[in-house]
Amino acid sequence: MNLLIMGLPGAGKGTQAAKIVEEFGIIxxxxxxxxxxxxxxxxxxxxxxxxxxxxxELVPDEVTNGIVKERLAQADVSEKGFLLDGYPRTIEQANALDDILTDLNMVLDGVINIDVDPSLLLERLSGRIIHKETGETFHKVFNPPAAGYDENDYYQREDDKPETVKRRLDINIEQGAPIIEHYRQKDLVYDIAGNNEIDLVFKDIVEVVSSL
Incomplete structure (x- = not known):
């Protein structure tokens, strides 16, 4: 079983990837x-x-592609299959992966796309606040401090501010759209509703992967 997993930042991709690997024994x-x-x-x-x-300097695509090919050629992958996470990031890398798999006589079985509304992700990712004195971390929505807390006692890291998060999401959407379309044309994409509870999301993934 050879799979890709895709999803925007905050969609729960890392959590689900770990569960997939444990359930199906792939690399x-x-x-x-x-x-x-x-x-x-x-x-x-x-x-x-x-x-x-x-x-x-940035590592050029040809080197990144070469590292991917080296890894996919190893014995554990050929024996157990793979779940590729974080690659491809561009349409050029997606095309390169097609060539790599052909060279290695491998076939991609499916692309698990964890789909979450970007507006929900913006709320999820930009809600983190940190207490100035203790350094304790909270979330405005999911784990707020005590009722009636003073916002002046808390701060946000630059990476957590809404404008920064939105820019990061927009870049990921722009880069990811042609990759998803590339695999849709190959009839490989399985969209998973990522707004649900973690276990429900995983249940949907298990149903898809088990059917492949």
């Missing part, structure tokens, strides 16, 4: 893990990636 492959492993093991592509990172 979870995230971009960060791949890079760390390739660099630690000093693979050809890992050494090349590190040379860019050491200079503070």
């Amino acid at each position: 979870h492959i995230s971009t960060g893990d791949m890079f760390r492993s390739a660099i630690a093991n000093q693979t050809k592509m890992g050494i090349l990636a590190k040379s860019y990172m050491d200079k503070g």
